Amino acid sequence: MPQGGYRANAGRHKKSATQKKLEGNPGKRPIEVLDLSSADEIPAEPPAWLSDKAKEIYTFVRAWLEKIGCLRGILPCHLDEYSHLKANWHKAEEQITATGMIFKEDGKVKPSPFVALAQGYMKQANDAWAKIYAVVRETKLKDWDSANPNDDVMERLLGGR
Numbered sequence: 001m002p003q004g005g006y007r008a009n010a011g012r013h014k015k016s017a018t019q020k021k022l023e024g025n026p027g028k029r030p031i032e033v034l035d036l037s038s039a040d041e042i043p044a045e046p047p048a049w050l051s052d053k054a055k056e057i058y059t060f061v062r063a064w065l066e067k068i069g070c071l072r073g074i075l076p077c078h079l080d081e082y083s084h085l086k087a088n089w090h091k092a093e094e095q096i097t098a099t100g101m102i103f104k105e106d107g108k109v110k111p112s113p114f115v116a117l118a119q120g121y122m123k124q125a126n127d128a129w130a131k132i133y134a135v136v137r138e139t140k141l142k143d144w145d146s147a148n149p150n151d152d153v154m155e156r157l158l159g160g161r
Helices: 019-023 054-067 076-099 113-141 153-160
Strands: 100-103 107-113
Touching: 054 076, 076 113, 100 113, 107 113
Parallel strands: none
Antiparallel strands: 100 107
């Protein structure tokens, strides 16, 4: 019969996050506080490598971010990525509109490859948007106004704040 080896629940238990927080800084390492007030804002001009449609999306989203006061804290590369992916999704959708969702080849009906391409670009664009909106959500929920019906109540409830 084996006698050694791993035993469940043996050894010292890990501290809970609450306990760690109450103890403060047990390692006494210097805590580095980041100053985001001096962080660079998103440039007003989109990068030259973006297509015309992507530049249009870039300026539209940047204007929206500026309007709601969330330009700081968002990395410019996230906005570049979102604009590029969204423009490519638009191109794929235009191609689907022009050619259709299915086509006939060698007497067999096949789905258009642009459908899968558009789905892939949309998924990546949504992931890129999630990075941007995470900063917007964290910034704006601090200033949540219960009297304002435009504030997302469900976002606040599900966020556990």
